[in-house]
Amino acid sequence: MSEKASNCTTCSQSYSHKRYIVFALITLFALIAPFIRIGGNHLFLLSFDKQQLHLFFTSFSTQELFLMPFVLIFGFLFIFFITTLGGRIWCGWSCPQTIMRTIYRDLIQTKLLGIRKNIANKQIKPKGKFALEVVAMLIWAVLSLVIASNLIWFFIPPEDFFNYIQNPSEHLFLIGLVLCFAIFIFLDVVFIKENFCIYVCPYARVQSVMFDNDTVQVIYDEKRGGKIYDEHHVKIGKKPLGKDDECIGCEACVHVCPTHIDIRRGMQLECINCLECSDACAKVMGKLGKKSLINWTSENAIESGNKIKFARFRTVGYVVVLLIVAIALAFMTTKKEHxxxxxxxxxxxxxxxxxxxxxxxxxxxxxxxxxxxxxxxxxxxxxxxxxxxxxxxxxxxxxxxxxxxxxxxxxxxxxxxxxxxxxxxxxxxxxxxxxxxxxxxxxxxxxxxxxxxxxxxxxxxxxxx
Ligand code: SF4
Ligand code: SF4
Structure with a gap:
């Protein structure tokens, strides 16, 4: 995988492009899923007013919530498993916060309105484009309402939601809920930005305890690139000192980072594994006929030069337990009383x-x-x-x-x-x-x-x- 990951950063399909495709698919799925019904049941719906849980197009009454512990256990175990295996893969590839920030910053601000010249430098704040900034905020305000409604559709199905909002005076609580979520989404994406990942998100805090030396992360190859920081994490210089060190100190990897960190300092809590630094370095190194110095790999793989070890005691253990819970869940589903x-x-x-x-x-x-x-x-x-x-x-x-x-x-x-x-x-x-x-x-x-x-x-x- 480390070799493959390195190769990928030099090929035309950068991590950014792949992430955009994944983001588009997730967004589409989140928007469409609440509308799909089989036999009147949804893929997922937790309806408080009807006291029902719909799971995989089967409906359960709240009196049948014996399934809920299995669903929660499966969910938590899956998060532990995926974090041990792929580090913060969720943050970089699927988290709504990351997707929303990418839509706002990369799509609306940069591609659509040209407030930012390109996405290569996220450290510079756009200046003198106040009117365009307001337009970006207005577009995002509308999208925030759509996203907030989309979230509610997993609790109040669209068929009821659109009925209810036609009589707003009778459904003030629902209207208030949508507005509150929309305001939060707006403020979060426009003003809080990646500070949410750094200071608020609880997952960022707990995930590091699930890592081991075989967990896939974004890693700067210090053996090839050279030391930029000493063992106390103090910066030695912009460029490494060794004559064979490959890092040219361009800091493209630092400028592109949405959380404003330098990955050459080692693993940091702030890193959301977006791999934009890897793409940036791949461009720079590609011009010199070399591979990116920043790879999506594991510490052991980079140390030994071998492939990433996916099958190890912890990951196999998680797979076995997940299978047991999934079988129990499937069995319990068949026990549903009609x-x-x-x-x-x-x-x-x-x-x-x-x-x-x-x-x-x-x-x-x-x-x-x-x-x-x-x-x-x-x-x-x-x-x-x-x-x-x-x-x-x-x-x-x-x-x-x-x-x-x-x-x-x-x-x-x-x-x-x-x-x-x-x-x-x-x-x-x-x-x-x-x-x-x-x-x-x-x-x-x-x-x-x-x-x-x-x-x-x-x-x-x-x-x-
Ligand atoms: S982009 Fe690559 S070459 Fe440039 S500073 Fe970062 S690691 Fe070094
Ligand atoms: S260091 Fe920055 S750019 Fe690189 S993966 Fe982490 S968050 Fe993304």
């Missing part, structure tokens, strides 16, 4: 009624049904004891997709189920609820009890009649 049912008994133990000279014992329950499937269903119930029947409801229960319904269900028996004169008899029963149109897939069983009164109570009731 309806949820909670059964509680109501406050009375039982009722005794006389029905055509027959004693009828009734027990009532409160059912809470939630249709977590992506279509409407009609439900009905079964009792595992043939002597216990359903008094009400008489009809099937219709529940629309995503809807919850609470209803009272009364069971009864006309049979003598027990004959105990000292205490009521508790009879365990199993209630099966199922969708009439898809009994195979949508059916749940719940254990509960049927209370049959002691014989003295029944006798007393008979006497009253």
């Amino acid at each position: 309806m949820l049912l909670n059964i509680n008994r109501d406050s009375s133990l039982y009722e005794i009624n006389l029905n055509h000279e027959k004693m009828m014992v009734e027990n009532s329950y409160i059912f809470l049904i939630e249709n977590t499937d992506n279509k409407n269903h009609a439900y009905y119930f079964n009792i595992d004891n043939p002597d216990i029947k359903i008094k009400r409801p008489k009809q099937e229960i219709k529940v629309s997709k995503g809807e919850k319904r609470k209803l009272v269900v009364t069971l009864y028996t006309e049979k003598q189920l027990a004959n105990n004169d000292r205490k009521d008899t508790i009879l365990p029963i199993v209630i099966t609820a199922y969708a009439k149109d898809d009994k195979e897939k949508i059916n749940v069983k719940r254990d509960t009890i049927f209370v049959y009164p002691k014989s003295t109570v029944i006798e007393q009731k008979r006497m009253q009649h």
